[in-house]
Amino acid sequence: MPHQPTAFRIAIDLAVLTIRDGHLAVLLIERGQPPFEGRVALPGGFVRAGEDLDDTAVRELSEETGLDGRTLHLEQVRTYATPxxxxxxxxxxxxxxAIAPDLPMPMAGTDxxxxxxxxxxxxxxxxxxxxxDHDIILRDALERARAKLEYSPLATAFCAETFTIGELRAVYEAVWQVRLDPRNFHRKVTGVSGFVVPTGAQRNPPTGRPAALYRRGNATLLHPAMLRPDNGRQ
Structure with a gap:
């Protein structure tokens, strides 16, 4: 019948990002069963009866990788239903x-x-x-993260509870794939009301000068925004 409604099964796919060794990294699984057995993919799985979407995301992350999704920044990107x-x-x-700082090595499970x-x-x-179509999903998730770094404090989700401005700058550089001037970056970050708050403590590196430690402030939007250099606006 031409107007017969389609009965979809609903799945969850997770683009989990972190910074490892100064580089942006994504969590991938090697599929252990068809379809695409042996291929790498984003972790995920089907929603169970009576299960909330967010609960499925947390469960699948735990079952397939051993990571606790309740400790991660977690947000929906969009829905994909191309025939x-x-x-x-x-x-x-x-x-x-999903985003979190310095995530541990995952452990595979289920499929x-x-x-x-x-x-x-x-x-x-x-x-x-x-x-x-996980290439498309990951590209969309990456662009979501890049864009939100401009106008929200999302970059702090990649950091520990306290961090230096240099560590925060490293997040922007890894996600945006650019080099940022340290002094200019420091001036802009500390000039945004509520973005970061000094803790009064310092970190003493093995070499060099001590660096002041900050934590995330109470801002939900950054004003002025931290615009990407590749947009020609910074």
Missing amino acids: GRDPRGAVASVAYL AARARWEPVDHDRLSHGWLAF
Whole structure:
């Protein structure tokens, strides 16, 4: 029948980002069963009866990687339901962006043969790096993170509870893939009301001068915004 409604199964896919060794990294699993057995993909799975979407995201993260999703910044990116996106039939996926600082090595479980952190490879994202349509999902999640770094304090989600301005700058550089002038960055960050708050403590590195420690402030929007240099506006 031409107007027969489609019955979708609902899945959750997670783009989990962190900073490892100064580089932006994404959590990937090696699929342990069809479809796309042996291919790398984003972690995720199907929503169970009576389960909330956020609860599914937390459960799948725990089952497939051993990570506790309750400790991560977690937000929905968008829903993907293009016909044919999943060989198993009509599957709509609700994608989540998850962020946390210095996440541990994951442990695979359920249908994942292996779970690991991979540096985000922008070139491979254009050439079918991931299974299903996960290249598209990851690209969208990355752009969400890049954009939100401009107008929100999201960058602090990549940091520990206290951090230096240099560590915060390293987040922007890793996510935006740019180099930022340290003095200019420091001036802009500390000039945004409620972005960061000094703790009064310092970190003493093995070499060099002590660095002041900050924590996240109470701002939900940054004014003025931290605009990306590649936009030609900074």
